[in-house]
Amino acid sequence: MLFELLTKKYPGMRWWLTQRMTAVFMAVYLVLALIFVVLKSPNDFVHWQQFWQLLWWQLLTFTFFTCLIIHAWLGIRDVMRDYVFNVTLREWLQLVVELVLMAYLVWLGIILWG
Amino acid sequence: MKFSIYRFNPDVDKKPYMQDYDVALHEEDHMLLDALLRIKELDDTLSLRKSCREGVCGSDAMNINGKNGLACITKLTDLEEPVVLRPMPGLPVIRDLVVDMTQFFEHYNSVKPYLINDDPLPETERLQSPEDRAKLDGLYECILCGACTTSCPSFWWNPDKFVGPSGLMQAYRFIVDSRDQAETERLENLEDPYRLYRCHNIMNCVDVCPKKLNPNAAIASIKDLKIVRAKETKKHKKSISIKAV
Structure with missing residues (x-):
């Protein structure tokens, strides 16, 4: 809608x-994560690893970090709009931030499924 | 009482400076404006705006000990000495405490601060229910002193693009007015990424408003209303397409 x-x-x-919307998703995820960890109580490495091998949980976690990255991108973009008035410089800086954030996302994929 | 006042006369001074005054106040001097008028008796070169002297006209808005306010309704007993007075930040200084408010009023003008209604004029007046009238409370009282807008960092950063808390509150005042027919156009007028969405809820506007209004709530209401209207349009389109089928 x-x-x-x-x-x-x-x-x-x-x-x-x-x-x-990304903030709401992240808040919901954090509450779910807390409930899940309390209920499953993975108290050793084997249980912890099993916990992170659930595909739906991995996807949810990946979505959470995607939201975090979008949220961060928008935040930094706002700060740059307010402080960096030279458009060319601002676009270059934004590109650097976008590349760093994309690298984080790839890194997350490697952690989850690598 | 001791004062430190921003002075700048572009015809004479190369740069602004702070001038100290030590003024003997009279028994009947209760407000900051009274003290400023005493100072003016000593030094008539000091420039400031004033008119109603009772917080209605908004002329004597200035930065008082670091916070914007109206000199005429600021009690002298509430002020720490030396009282540091500066012009409102973020606007060009014409002289001393007088700022050029052209930008402020351009933004105000851009929200079309008047009722738009194409219906034929009624014989007497356009009536409102008490409920509809109540929606204007907390909005219509704005005196356009500029204290909120000039204390807003978003306005300092983008003075030419961001409408500012005062202008946006006036925009909402007409959006919610039941007699107005231009809600859609008014909302579209604020869709640009800068005009409305540069508000980052810093809340300086709420902190300084001498009339105790809440521009931040009005800004949030505009954003909420945009979402509500988008949902309604979607529903409306859906019902039309169902009927067509």
Whole structure:
């Protein structure tokens, strides 16, 4: 229902809403993670490893970090818009941030499935 | 009472400086504006704006000990000495405590701060229910002093693009007015990434408003309303397509 608001038709709303939606997802994930860890109580390495081999949990975790990266990207982008007024410099800096964040995502994939 | 006041006369001074005053106040001097008028008796070159002297016109907004406020409703007993007075930040200084508010009023003007209603004029007036009228409370009281907007870091960063708390609160004042017919256009007018969405909920606006208003809540309400309207449009389109089938 809200997806139309994430299109180019809403250049202001789309990023504001994305930031909030990713925040909500991360909050829900953290509560779920806490409940899951308490219920399963993996108290040794074998249990901990089994816990992290559940595919749905891996996917949920990957989504969580994707949300975190999008959230961080938007936050840094906002800060740059406010402080870096030279457009060329800002675009270069944003590119660096995007590359670093993408590297983090790849790294996460290697940790989860490597 | 001791004061340290920002002075700058572009015709004479190369750069601004702070001037100290030690002024003997009279028994009837209760407010900061009274003290400033005493100082003006000693030094008539000091420039400031003032008019109603009771917190209605918003002319004498300035930075008082680091926080924006109105001189006429700031009690002298509440101030630490020396009282440091500066012009409102983020706007060009014309002279001393007088700032150029052109940018501020351009933003205000950009939200079309008047009722837009294409219906024929009624014989008497456009009526509102008490409930609809109540929606304007906390919005219409804004006196456009500029204290909120000029204390907002988002406005300092993007003064030409971000409408600022005062302008946005006025935008919402007309969006929620039941007599207005331009809600869609008003919301679209704020869709640009800068005009509305540079607000980062810093809340300086709420902290300084001399009328104790909450521009931040109005800004949040505009964003919420945009989502509500998008949902309604979607539902409406869906019902039309179902009917067509």
